[in-house]
Amino acid sequence: MKKQWWKESVVYQIYPRSFMDGNGDGIGDIPGILSKLDYLQNLGVDVIWLSPVYESPNDDNGYDISDYRSILGEFGTIDDWKSLLEGLHDRGMKLIMDLVVNHSSDEHAWFVESRKSKDNPYRDYYIWREGKGGKEPNDWGSFFSGSAWQRDEATGEYFLHLFSKKQPDLNWENEALRQEIYDMMTWWLDLGIDGFRMDVINLISKVPELPNAGNGDGKYVFGGEYFMNGPRIHEYLQEMNRKVLSKYDIMTVGEAIGVTPEEASLYVGEDRGELNMVFHFELMDVDSGPGGKWDVVPWKLSDLKRIIGKWQRSLHGKGWNSLYLNNHDQPRMVSRFGDDGRYRIESAKMLATLLHTLQGTPYVYQGEELGMVNVKFDGVSEYKDIETLNMYEEYAAAGRDHSEIMNSIYVKGRDNARTPMQWNGSANAGFTTGTPWIRVNPSYMDINAERTLADENSVFHYYRKLIRLRKENEIAVYGDYRPLLENDNRVFAYVRSLGDDRLVVVLNFFGAPAEVVFDELIAYGNCELYIGNYEDAPRNELEQRIELRPYEARVYKLT
Numbered sequence: 001m002k003k004q005w006w007k008e009s010v011v012y013q014i015y016p017r018s019f020m021d022g023n024g025d026g027i028g029d030i031p032g033i034l035s036k037l038d039y040l041q042n043l044g045v046d047v048i049w050l051s052p053v054y055e056s057p058n059d060d061n062g063y064d065i066s067d068y069r070s071i072l073g074e075f076g077t078i079d080d081w082k083s084l085l086e087g088l089h090d091r092g093m094k095l096i097m098d099l100v101v102n103h104s105s106d107e108h109a110w111f112v113e114s115r116k117s118k119d120n121p122y123r124d125y126y127i128w129r130e131g132k133g134g135k136e137p138n139d140w141g142s143f144f145s146g147s148a149w150q151r152d153e154a155t156g157e158y159f160l161h162l163f164s165k166k167q168p169d170l171n172w173e174n175e176a177l178r179q180e181i182y183d184m185m186t187w188w189l190d191l192g193i194d195g196f197r198m199d200v201i202n203l204i205s206k207v208p209e210l211p212n213a214g215n216g217d218g219k220y221v222f223g224g225e226y227f228m229n230g231p232r233i234h235e236y237l238q239e240m241n242r243k244v245l246s247k248y249d250i251m252t253v254g255e256a257i258g259v260t261p262e263e264a265s266l267y268v269g270e271d272r273g274e275l276n277m278v279f280h281f282e283l284m285d286v287d288s289g290p291g292g293k294w295d296v297v298p299w300k301l302s303d304l305k306r307i308i309g310k311w312q313r314s315l316h317g318k319g320w321n322s323l324y325l326n327n328h329d330q331p332r333m334v335s336r337f338g339d340d341g342r343y344r345i346e347s348a349k350m351l352a353t354l355l356h357t358l359q360g361t362p363y364v365y366q367g368e369e370l371g372m373v374n375v376k377f378d379g380v381s382e383y384k385d386i387e388t389l390n391m392y393e394e395y396a397a398a399g400r401d402h403s404e405i406m407n408s409i410y411v412k413g414r415d416n417a418r419t420p421m422q423w424n425g426s427a428n429a430g431f432t433t434g435t436p437w438i439r440v441n442p443s444y445m446d447i448n449a450e451r452t453l454a455d456e457n458s459v460f461h462y463y464r465k466l467i468r469l470r471k472e473n474e475i476a477v478y479g480d481y482r483p484l485l486e487n488d489n490r491v492f493a494y495v496r497s498l499g500d501d502r503l504v505v506v507l508n509f510f511g512a513p514a515e516v517v518f519d520e521l522i523a524y525g526n527c528e529l530y531i532g533n534y535e536d537a538p539r540n541e542l543e544q545r546i547e548l549r550p551y552e553a554r555v556y557k558l559t
């Protein structure tokens with residue numbers, strides 16, 4: 001397998017609005033990030049992925065961009081941004097920027113022109129259609145509730161928006177539009193950035209006929225089959241790679257909703273000239289019922305094991321996995337897959353062990369290294385996320401029970417991940433001296449960076465150790481993956497191997513003790529504990545029979 005710096009890196013995602021406020025207006029900003037560069041360096045991460053900091057009316061917190069080449073005033077200036085890039089580079093870290101080009105803001109100059117008239121030169125930069133019988137051009141629903149179409153007064157036609165009404169989809173069929181995007185990407189790369197995270201990049205090619213997705217009963221339905229991995233997607237990405245990406249030593253990761261491992265290998269296959277990695281959603285869907293993400297069902301360890309194992313094996317030797325358990329769109333991993341009460345620390349470390357001992361590049365989301373947890377605000381009015389608010393309105397209008405809707409929000413809402421970073425136990429968790437744009441999670445007295453830094457057994461120090469070990473042990477990066485104990489419903493176990501070396505990973509996923517018997521363990525000359533989340537785990541013996549304590553994680557290195 002070809003060695004690459006981005007395979008050996010750990011990426012840390014910053015959601016700038018919620019990371020650190022430098023000027024007391026309650027909104028995280030770039031000067032705030034600058035004040036935390038030593039913190040990031042201390043953690044040991046290699047690459048920072050910065051969620052959007054571009055000019056935006058913030059309908060979707062910056063994922064609706066009105067100017068791709070300027071920095072939003074409330075985040076700082078382009079000079080602040082340049083200091084950030086320099087500060088990271090000086091400390092040996094890299095910076096990747098979020099590229100949001102499936103859609104722009106409706107306040108982008110292109111859209112302002114486009115909506116003016118049918119013959120405007122920018123008309124074709126977006127996806128316009130006539131209505132059908134006084135209704136939308138088709139029955140597609142938006143990811144953020146309601147129709148994916150909005151009628152525009154000026155011409156009476158509708159434009160497509162897979163996300164909010166203020167996020168019109170760009171028309172990638174238009175060659176001039178594609179060239180504008182490539183020029184913009186080149187502009188950022190020439191400023192010295194180290195790559196891109198590409199927002200919903202597998203949605204940019206739509207089936208041109210835009211067919212109906214439902215059965216004609218008037219309901220809006222998910223039209224994914226007509227825009228996920230669409231007909232020209234690989235052509236576009238290969239063109240982008242040829243014209244832009246291939247000219248730089250950078251990393252790329254594409255967010256890819258609904259991709260299977262087979263499809264993923266088309267995006268990330270090393271001989272394909274497209275992307276380095278994709279974020280798939282299979283794991284994020286394990287607790288969604290037939291009604292979608294808000295239809296919460298319990299996840300099963302057997303599904304986690306099956307999905308992870310499938311991705312590990314399918315991409316092995318062909319492409320590269322991205323490894324994540326949460327981000328700014330997902331609930332906190334400890335609350336979702338661990339225990340955010342009694343075993344918060346143990347389970348945060350256990351999940352971190354999984355993330356850092358699989359083949360692929362780990363992505364850590366801000367606050368994860370503190371073991372931050374989900375939040376429960378009393379009323380819907382405390383929530384800020386457009387997806388959550390639109391869903392609430394739609395479900396409430398349909399007569400659904402308030403407390404049931406709130407429960408879905410508590411379990412799945414995106415604001416779980418967007419409460420301010422918890423720096424210390426002072427007012428507003430040390431995030432701001434003003435009033436934060438979204439309420440701080442009340443857990444901050446207990447869970448905060450100052451406390452976790454001072455405690456050598458904390459989640460933070462465990463992440464440091466995992467990151468360092470991964471750097472010192474090629475096997476953790478490049479070793480191949482073989483499952484163990486496949487039918488065990490409580491324990492996730494696997495072996496990584498590289499040459500004659502082995503890493504044996506054993507993870508108890510629940511709050512009760514579990515005993516495991518490794519009948520196939522081979523006698524090795526040397527066995528040492530590579531890492532574990534309980535102090536007194538045996539360091540030099542791998543017994544055939546192991547008693548795991550609640551959420552215990554052990555990794556043994558056999559040489």
Ligand code: ISL
Pocket residue numbers: 060063064100143163199200255293328329387414
């Ligand atoms: O998980 C989701 C499906 O309901 C959504 O939260 C999310 O919109 C989807 O994962 C796509 O995410 C990306 O594009 C969106 C933006 O709101 C997200 O923040 C971004 O990560 C539109 O740009």
Ligand code: CA
Pocket residue numbers: 021022023024025026027028029074
């Ligand atoms: Ca600020």
